Amino acid sequence: MKIFYAIQATGNGHISRAMQLYPYLQKYGTIDFFLSGNNTSLDIKLPVKYKSKGCSLHYSKCGGLDYWDIVKNIKPRQIYKDAESLPLKDYDIIINDFDSITSLACKMQNVNSVQLGHQASFISTHTPRPEKKSLMGEMILKHYAPSRKNIGLHFEKYDSFILPPIIKDEIIASEPTNLKHITVYLPSFDKDCLEKAFNSIPGIQFHWFLNTVEQTHKIGNITYFPVNQKKFNKSLITCEGIITGGGFETPSEALYLGKKVLSIPIRNHYEQECNAAALKKLGVPVVYEVGDDFNTIIENWIDLDLIYPKMQANNIPETLEYLFDTYKD
Incomplete structure (x- = not known):
């Protein structure tokens, strides 16, 4: 069987999920991956x-999206050409993780696909949303990468077709410990937006993962790490808690490990606002604006006695069996 797998590379989560699924998919046949976007900082194996x-995401300096940069870097003619050139009819199955070019190619070539991923869950009206819905945000979630x-x-499990998150094998096999550091992964924040707050709490050790860091080094109470999956996994497994955005994969793995989570969703990023609404229902503290009191927020969060529901891990063989059966129907 020939499998086409489209990955939306507007972040590391989609790629991390694909790398976890890859050895399981190999049991079904040969897989060719399509990478759409250029926001990833992972070593893609x-x-x-x-x-x-x-279409790639561009961030403002301190925690928001830069819509002007996003729009000016979209090339509609090139996107159309890329969709037209994908030889989808050469494949037995098309798996799409929220890529608009593949959806367009399927429509142009009259080929079916199955959307597998976090964004597919928003097809359901039962999936949590923020109190103030965004009409544009809803349209993007439902129509950006449509699939049959x-x-x-x-x-x-907010609906019948929604399954638990895919957790990396290394996380599942680990024995979590608490070495008292706080792991930080906030790719929409520049270094100088948060450094002062972290420095002002010298009693807390931070492991801060940044795209701009090339070598691991320590200054004061902050250890700066390059974005590296193995180093990040180790830091997460041994941390007391993690400060991260309103994404899906990282909070899922942290909650699976029983770690404290402080979520800071990217401003004006509707999917992250939806995830934040879901995290709040699970008891996770959410911060929408980072101000001068951020150090106090961190200290109060660490002092909280938080107990979250146990996060399930996806049964990948069962999910893939369901996926291939669903595709045949």
Whole structure:
């Protein structure tokens, strides 16, 4: 069987999920990956056969999206050409993790696909949303990468087609400990937006993962790390808690390990606002604006006695069996 797998590379989560699924998918046949976007900072250990600049995210300095940069870097003519050139009819199955180019190619070539991933869960009206819904945000979630069939992943089973998050094997096999440091992964924040707050709490050790760091080094109470999956996994497994955005994969793994989570969703990023609403239902503290009191917020969060519901891990063989059966129907 020939499998085409499209990955939306607007962050590291989609790629991390694909790398976890890859050895399981190999049991079904050969896989060619399509990488759309250029926001990832991971070492991609996948057979990527096709690439496109697609639509990538651009951030403002301290925790928001830069919509002007996003729009000016979109090339509609190139996107159309990229969709037209994908040889989808050469494949037995098309798996799409929220990529608009693949969805467009399926429509142009009259080929079916199945959307597998977190964004697919938002097809359901039962999936948590913030109190103030965004009409534009809802349109993007439902129409950016449409597919005839959907298998969603989320923190809880909000609907019949929504399954638990895919957790990396290394996380599942680990024995979590608490070495009292706080892991930080906030790719939408520049270094100088948060450094002062971390420095002002010298009694707390931070492991801060940044795209701009090339070598691990320590200054004061902050150890700066490059974005590296093995180093990040180790830090997460041994941390007291993690400060991260309103994404899906990182909070899922932290909650699976029983770690404290402080979520700071990217401003004006509707999917992250939806995830934040779901995390709040699980008892996770959410911060929407980082101000001069951020150090106090961190200290209060660490002092909280937080107990979260146990996060389930996805049964990958069962999910893939369901996916291939769903595709045949």
